[in-house]
Amino acid sequence: MHANPMIKSVTIVGGGTAGWMTAALLSKLLLGRFDITLIESEEIGTIGVGEATIPAIKVFNQFLDLNETEFIRATQGTFKLGIEFVNWRDKGHSYIHGFGKIGSDLMWLHTHQFWLKMHEKGEVRDFDHYALNTLACRMNRFRPRQPNEPPPMADFDYAYHFDASLYARYLSKQAQGRGVKRIEGRITKVELRAEDGYIDHVVLQSGETVGGDLFIDCSGMRGLLIGDALGVGYEDWNHWLLNDRAWAVPCERATVLTPYTRSMAHGCGWQWRIPLQHRTGNGHVFSSSHMGDDEAASILLKNLDGKALADPRLVKFRPGKRHRAFEKNCVAIGLAGGFLEPLESTSIHLIQTGILRLLALFPGQSFDPRDIAEYNAQTDFEYRDVRDFIIAHYKVTDREDTPYWAYLKHMDIPESLTQRLDLCRSSARFFKHSAAELFHEESWVQVLLGQGLRPRYDPMVDMIPEDDIRAHLKDIEEVIAEYAAKLPTHGDYIERYCKAPPLLEMA
Numbered sequence: 199m200h201a202n203p204m205i206k207s208v209t210i211v212g213g214g215t216a217g218w219m220t221a222a223l224l225s226k227l228l229l230g231r232f233d234i235t236l237i238e239s240e241e242i243g244t245i246g247v248g249e250a251t252i253p254a255i256k257v258f259n260q261f262l263d264l265n266e267t268e269f270i271r272a273t274q275g276t277f278k279l280g281i282e283f284v285n286w287r288d289k290g291h292s293y294i295h296g297f298g299k300i301g302s303d304l305m306w307l308h309t310h311q312f313w314l315k316m317h318e319k320g321e322v323r324d325f326d327h328y329a330l331n332t333l334a335c336r337m338n339r340f341r342p343r344q345p346n347e348p349p350p351m352a353d354f355d356y357a358y359h360f361d362a363s364l365y366a367r368y369l370s371k372q373a374q375g376r377g378v379k380r381i382e383g384r385i386t387k388v389e390l391r392a393e394d395g396y397i398d399h400v401v402l403q404s405g406e407t408v409g410g411d412l413f414i415d416c417s418g419m420r421g422l423l424i425g426d427a428l429g430v431g432y433e434d435w436n437h438w439l440l441n442d443r444a445w446a447v448p449c450e451r452a453t454v455l456t457p458y459t460r461s462m463a464h465g466c467g468w469q470w471r472i473p474l475q476h477r478t479g480n481g482h483v484f485s486s487s488h489m490g491d492d493e494a495a496s497i498l499l500k501n502l503d504g505k506a507l508a509d510p511r512l513v514k515f516r517p518g519k520r521h522r523a524f525e526k527n528c529v530a531i532g533l534a535g536g537f538l539e540p541l542e543s544t545s546i547h548l549i550q551t552g553i554l555r556l557l558a559l560f561p562g563q564s565f566d567p568r569d570i571a572e573y574n575a576q577t578d579f580e581y582r583d584v585r586d587f588i589i590a591h592y593k594v595t596d597r598e599d600t601p602y603w604a605y606l607k608h609m610d611i612p613e614s615l616t617q618r619l620d621l622c623r624s625s626a627r628f629f630k631h632s633a634a635e636l637f638h639e640e641s642w643v644q645v646l647l648g649q650g651l652r653p654r655y656d657p658m659v660d661m662i663p664e665d666d667i668r669a670h671l672k673d674i675e676e677v678i679a680e681y682a683a684k685l686p687t688h689g690d691y692i693e694r695y696c697k698a699p700p701l702l703e704m705a
Contacts, residue, residue: 202562202563202564202566203562203563204231204232204562204563205232205411205412205561205562205563206232206233206411207232207233207234207235207409207410207411207412208224208232208233208234208235208410208411208412208413208414209234209235209236209237209400209408209409209410209412209413209414210234210235210236210237210413210414210416211237211385211400211413211414211415211416211417211422211423212236212237212238212415212416212417212418212422212532212534213236213238213366213370213380213416214238214362214363214366214416214418214532215362215365215366215532215546215549216416216418216531216532216533216534216549217236217238217366217414217416217532218236218365218366218367218369218370218373219258219366219369219546219549219550219553220414220416220531220549220553221234221236221369221370221373221378222262222369222370222372222373223258223261223262223553223554223557224553224557225372225373225376225377225378226261226262226263226372226376227261227557230376230377233379234373234377234378234379235378235379235380235381235408235410236373236378236379236380236381237380237381237383237385237400237402237408238380238381238382239382239383239384239385240382249359249360249361249362249472249474249479250278250281250357250358250359250459250470250472250540250543251278251357251358251359251360251543251546251547252297252357252542252543252544252547253297253355253356253357254357254547254550255357255358255546255547255550256357257550258550262369262372266696267695267696269360269368270358270360270692270696270698271696271697271698271699272364272365272368272698273358273360273361273364273365273368273698274360274361274364274474274475274476274477274698274701275358275359275360275361275474275475275696275698276358276359276360276455276457276473276474276475276688276692277340277356277357277358277359277457277688277691277692278297278356278357278358278359278457278458278459278543279296279297279298279331279332279334279335279340279355279356279457279458280294280295280296280297280331280332280335280458280459281294281295281458281459281460281461281542281543282294282335282458282459282460282461283295283461283463283591283645283648283649284460284461284462284463285462285463285464285597286461286463286468286591286595286597286648286649287595287596287597287648287649287650288595288596288597288650289597289599293324293325293326293644293647293648293649294326294331294332294335294336294458294644294648295542295641295644295645295648296326296329296331296332296335296458296640296644297331297355297356297357298329298330298331298353298354298355298640299329299349299350299353299640300328300329300640300643300644301313301328301329301671301674301678302349302350302670302674304662304666304667304670305662307656307658307659307662308639308643309328309671309674310325310626310643310647311626311655311656311658311659312655312659312662312667312670312671313325313328313671314626314652314653314654314655315655315659315660315667316664316667316668316671321668322671323675325644325647325648327675327678327679328671328674328675328678329350329640329644329678330350330351330353330354330678330681330682331354331355331356332644333678333679333682334354334457334682334685335456335457335458337682337683337685338454338455338456338457338687338688338689339457339682339683339685339686339687339688340356340457340685340686340687340688340691341685341686341691342354342356350677350678350681351681356457357543359459359472359473359474359479360474361474361476361479362546381402381406381408383402383403383404383406384402384403385400385401385402385403385422386401386402386403387400387401388400388401388422388423388426388427389401389407390427390428394526395428395526396526396527396565397410397413397423397427397428397526397527397528400413400423411527411563412527412528412529412561413527413528413529414528414529414530414531414556415528415529415530415531415534415535416531416532416534417534418532418533418534419515419516419533419534419537420534421520421530421534421535422534423528423530423534424520424523424525424528424530424534424535425520425534427528428525428526428528430520430521430522430525430530431520431521432516432518432519432520432521433518433519433520433521434516434517434518435517435518435519435585436516436517436518437609438517438585438589438592438609438611438612439517439538439539439585439588439589439592440485440487440488440592440602440605440606441467441468441483441484441485441517441539442485442486442487442514442515442516442517443483443484443485443486443491443494443512443513443514443515444481444482444483444484444512444513444515444539445481445482445484445491445494445495445498445510445511445512445513446479446480446481446510446511446513447480447481447498447499447502447506447507447508447509447510447511448477448478448479448480448506448507448508449477449478449480449502449503449504449505449506449507450477450478450503450504450505450507451473451474451475451476451477451478451504452473452478452503452504454689455473455475455688455689455692456473456688457688459471459472459543461541462501463597464482464484464497465488465489465599465600465602465603466484466485466488466489466494466600466602467482467483467484467485467489467494467602468482468483468484468541469481469482469483469497469498469501470483470540471503475692475697475698476698476700476701477507478502478503478504480498480501480502481498481540482494482495482497482498483539483540483541485602488600488601488602489602491512495510495512498510515533515537515539516537517537517538517539518536518537519535519536519537519577519578519581520534520535520536522574523535523536523552523573523574523577524570524573524574524577525570526565527561527565529552529556529573530552531549531552531553531556532545532548532549532552533545535548535552535577536548536581538581538584538585538588539588541588541591542584542587542588542637544584544636547636548580548581548584551580552577555573555576555577556573559572559573576634579632579634580634580636582612582614583632583634583635583636583637584636584637585612586611586612586614586615586618587636587637587641587642587645589611589612589615590615590618590619590642590645590646590649591645591649592606592607593606593607593609593611593615593619594619594645594646594649594650594651595607595649595650596650618642619646619651622642622646622651622653623651623653623654624653624654625653625654625655625656625657626643626653626654626655626656627656628642628643
């Protein structure tokens with residue numbers, strides 16, 4: 199048996215959401231077995247525009263033993279049942295990509311198959327009426343499901359909206375309470391070992407040096423360690439994902455707290471709206487090849503719910519990923535490893551999976567290249583999987599009203615996505631090719647039908663008498679409507695159970 203001794207120290211470069219999520223989970227699960235140091239500079243700051251999540255964030259918070267009510271209050275959070283897409287299929291059209299299950303199956307056939315058949319006959323309502331999450335969004339209603347509740351509440355799922363900077367601060371206190379050492383300072387130099395090119399230490403502006411066995415790059419899009427020091431290149435996906443800039447601005451909070459994120463398409467991009475307890479987060483993601491910065495900022499400011507609370511901030515990015523997220527003794531987590539626009543709220547999730555993958559493949563002192571190769575292969579699959587789902591929103595559309603939308607509708611797409619769309623058009627069937635795929639059938643169904651794809655339904659549907667299908671869909675619709683009507687409003691639930699104190703009190 200060959201020994202593979204444990205490493206002794208982990209150095210995280212960069213704070214923000216990525217850095218403090220990493221520090222919090224490593225310090226919690228590794229039980230003080232390593233010295234963990236985090237270096238961040240208040241002078242540099244963080245992007246902090248990612249404030250919407252997907253349901254898997256609950257698993258991360260459970261790993262940390264976070265109390266949900268306390269977490270919501272500490273981050274000025276609200277609940278999220280899905281995403282509303284406005285003007286994506288065409289101007290004036292809206293649909294919701296909700297979490298949770300759609301309707302109920304009949305034999306092995308899923309609700310959308312029956313809906314497609316009856317939609318051709320004009321005998322069904324909008325697809326949003328056949329899932330509890332989506333109808334609850336339309337009605338602004340929410341409460342968590344209780345243990346042992348029957349369907350459809352048993353299938354009700356949710357995520358969160360929260361202030362990313364407050365979340366990082368909240369996790370920072372927890373991590374430092376468990377012994378993580380925080381160093382304030384700006385890194386001016388990264389020194390590599392001469393014998394193998396591994397990172398030996400970093401040098402701060404003050405002259406202080408900080409070493410480590412494993413370095414985790416959470417330095418944002420710059421990729422201070424993975425890119426600048428180790429020279430790992432970047433795979434650019436801008437030919438599929440045209441957007442490369444975003445203006446971000448907070449505005450006064452909305453009177454009605456909606457339990458969903460809104461994505462509103464514009465002529466050369468789209469605008470996010472994320473309702474928090476103390477403000478609403480907004481941003482305009484756009485293509486700089488099709489629109490100037492000033493025009494993009496103007497569009498954003500004209501489409502706010504309330505008064506802007508700050509000047510808009512411009513963020514420039516390159517859609518794509520590092521060729522390798524794990525190189526030598528360095529792992530890139532978050533934006534340092536890649537960037538996919540926040541259309542489906544996957545940014546924080548990709549941080550989460552990067553950390554969990556690191557734990558599953560945690561290196562010993564040998565930094566075995568087989569473990570590193572597996573980490574990189576899994577990361578590569580995940581980014582491409584999410585990439586394809588995001589591209590589908592642009593490819594499947596009726597819009598051709600601007601050069602931007604015309605290009606996207608007719609562009610060549612990755613073969614992996616072509617195959618999936620072709621299978622859907624054939625018989626509205628969806629299959630996961632790997633357990634590692636993030637988005638389930640329900641997500642693909644809601645987005646592709648919402649974007650305007652009208653596939654043929656599964657021929658097996660014709661085995662069932664139409665009267666039985668009508669009765670089945672009517673039953674789903676009535677039960678969903680009954681349960682949605684019983685839910686409290688989202689605002690009332692927050693007011694009663696998890697209202698956050700004013701920011702001044704929190705400070």
